[in-house]
Amino acid sequence: MTNRIFAVAALVLLGTIATVTASGRGGWTSAQLDELRSMSLAELESLPRDPTNRVADDPRAADLGRRLFFDTRLSSNGRVACSTCHQVDRGFQDGIALANGVGTTAKRTMPIAGMARSPFLFWDGRKDSLWAQALGPLESPVEHGGTRAQYAHVVVDSYAREYEQIFGALPDLSRVPRSAGPVMDREAASAWSALNSAQRDDVTRVFVNIGKTIAAYERRIEFGPSRFDKYVDAMTSGQPGPSILSDDEIAGLRLFIGRANCTQCHSGPLLTSNEFHNTGVPPRPQLSVDHGRLTGATSVLSDEFNCRSQWSDKRQRCCELEFMVTGDHTLDRAYKVPSLRNVAERAPYMDAGQFATLAEVLDHYNRAPAAATGHTELRPLRLKPVELRQLEAFLRTLSGRIIEGGAVSRTKTQ
Amino acid sequence: MRDTQRIEKSMIRRTVLTLATLTVAIGMTACSHAIMMLHGTGAKRPAASEFGLGPRSSAQGRYMAKLEPAKPLRPRQMQTVRVTVRDVEGRAIDEAQISVDGGMPQHGHGLPTRPRVTQNLGDGVYEIEGVRFNMGGWWEFKLAIAGSRGADTITFNLDL
Numbered sequence A: 001m002t003n004r005i006f007a008v009a010a011l012v013l014l015g016t017i018a019t020v021t022a023s024g025r026g027g028w029t030s031a032q033l034d035e036l037r038s039m040s041l042a043e044l045e046s047l048p049r050d051p052t053n054r055v056a057d058d059p060r061a062a063d064l065g066r067r068l069f070f071d072t073r074l075s076s077n078g079r080v081a082c083s084t085c086h087q088v089d090r091g092f093q094d095g096i097a098l099a100n101g102v103g104t105t106a107k108r109t110m111p112i113a114g115m116a117r118s119p120f121l122f123w124d125g126r127k128d129s130l131w132a133q134a135l136g137p138l139e140s141p142v143e144h145g146g147t148r149a150q151y152a153h154v155v156v157d158s159y160a161r162e163y164e165q166i167f168g169a170l171p172d173l174s175r176v177p178r179s180a181g182p183v184m185d186r187e188a189a190s191a192w193s194a195l196n197s198a199q200r201d202d203v204t205r206v207f208v209n210i211g212k213t214i215a216a217y218e219r220r221i222e223f224g225p226s227r228f229d230k231y232v233d234a235m236t237s238g239q240p241g242p243s244i245l246s247d248d249e250i251a252g253l254r255l256f257i258g259r260a261n262c263t264q265c266h267s268g269p270l271l272t273s274n275e276f277h278n279t280g281v282p283p284r285p286q287l288s289v290d291h292g293r294l295t296g297a298t299s300v301l302s303d304e305f306n307c308r309s310q311w312s313d314k315r316q317r318c319c320e321l322e323f324m325v326t327g328d329h330t331l332d333r334a335y336k337v338p339s340l341r342n343v344a345e346r347a348p349y350m351d352a353g354q355f356a357t358l359a360e361v362l363d364h365y366n367r368a369p370a371a372a373t374g375h376t377e378l379r380p381l382r383l384k385p386v387e388l389r390q391l392e393a394f395l396r397t398l399s400g401r402i403i404e405g406g407a408v409s410r411t412k413t414q
Numbered sequence B: 001m002r003d004t005q006r007i008e009k010s011m012i013r014r015t016v017l018t019l020a021t022l023t024v025a026i027g028m029t030a031c032s033h034a035i036m037m038l039h040g041t042g043a044k045r046p047a048a049s050e051f052g053l054g055p056r057s058s059a060q061g062r063y064m065a066k067l068e069p070a071k072p073l074r075p076r077q078m079q080t081v082r083v084t085v086r087d088v089e090g091r092a093i094d095e096a097q098i099s100v101d102g103g104m105p106q107h108g109h110g111l112p113t114r115p116r117v118t119q120n121l122g123d124g125v126y127e128i129e130g131v132r133f134n135m136g137g138w139w140e141f142k143l144a145i146a147g148s149r150g151a152d153t154i155t156f157n158l159d160l
Helices: A002-022 A030-038 A059-069 A130-139 A148-158 A160-167 A186-194 A197-218 A227-236 A247-257 A293-301 A358-367 A385-398 B002-030 B032-037
Strands: A221-226 A400-404 B063-069 B079-087 B097-104 B116-122 B125-131 B138-147 B150-159
Touching: A030 A227, A030 A247, A059 A160, A059 A197, A130 A148, A130 A197, A148 A160, A148 A186, A148 A197, A160 A197, A221 A227, A227 A385, A247 A385, A358 A385, B063 B138, B063 B150, B079 B138, B097 B116, B097 B125
Parallel strands: none
Antiparallel strands: A221 A400, B063 B079, B079 B125, B097 B138, B116 B125, B138 B150
8 A cells, every 4th residue: 555655656756857857958948948939030030021111122222222321421521421330340330338420429329230120210219210210310410410412412423323223313403502401500401491392302302212222221231140049949959059058158048038037128039129118227417318218209200201201102001100109107218128139249338338348237237226217117136246147148149240131241249 | 453544644644745845846946937027016927717819708797808810919010909899698899999908917017009999890890900019928908898888898818
């Protein structure tokens, strides 16, 4: 009798242990493996179409856009191009806290890879397409500093053939001054006011098409696979390779999907939800107060170049704008969740480069201090120093090559 | 004889106790991931039977509703969902006012968009557009229904 009870007990116990351990590979449960798979680059969906830009997938547009991206004539001083801040050999960013164009901006340069998959652009999401985003810096007094008439003339003078192959005949701009546009510069602004509406539309159409070709180039810039992806592929294929990640990196990954709550925002193959959150990052004292998404959401609704504008090629509804959250207090000083891919390659961090290192970022998330404005969504994580180091080690496994239009660029990564 | 029986009974008790303890311990290890997810808000994930697209009864039992997504629900995609509203006798509820809310109870955040009913398709069917779930996991999708049977709410638990 007694022996039988023990035999049954032992069997039940062994069965339970076997069920639990067999449910995972590399110590992961099947639920955890599902989560890891959802973060793998292999799960990235094909690039979504951009109905607002009819030349988005035209290789001729991408080619012209690439040339314009590097052209310093698209600036007031002849020294600034998109590539001045979005430096190819640095993963399309500049490695400094506040970007420098013709002046110093109030924001950290954002990377370009994967951005075509984001419904809203800029830290505050004040633009709703890559082409509308590209037009912002061109007219900013501290970035490119020039005017749309100036840029339209550059196209007429230097890219007429390429432009006309894509968009048809260029307008006659012989009566349009070399510099004019709705910008802060008084002379350029008054020259703009002096134009009739047909002339303004002619200039703006060329300006918009500059943005659309740059977007056609930018949307083909994507993240390439990292060591993390290799690890997940090995784990989920059931053929765990020899130590793709170190014990510390794996411990960091466990924290990432577990107690550190990282996947609350950094989820999916690009490790971003593309949403906006206030994480209590302190503003830079010397900069004027900015309210992040709270104002960004309002701005995009009235943006001259948004999905609903006359310059958009969209002929149907603009669902992102139609169902967007606006005016909510949670948007105050909420900023865009960046992709964590290649994060170790692009210090300093946050919307104004407030943190110099990954360790500083993790320390901030661990302590979760109150927000200067609005309310932080963070709660203290209470992770030990060794756990923070493991998380950082994991974040460093997310680096890979940047891929341009299917080809690997000269990005300096591991 | 009695002594032997007593010993056997006490052994059975001890074995059962040991087994129970071990099962709980193993169970806790296996569920540690789920426990980790319970940070801060303390919201507990409902039983598996509480999940799904319905039909599901409203809080006060005035309505039954079921959801039909146009495409399978996936994280980070803008989705369209049809909801069919009936009374408990199965009669279609037309002309109802329906508002949409929701969020992730374990994370303390709401929906990332403002979805709403954009069409009343008749026969108790309404089209909700602008639905997005920005990550995987347990989401609540709540409908406040004001129709001919009165006002009531219905909460769907969805696993993305």
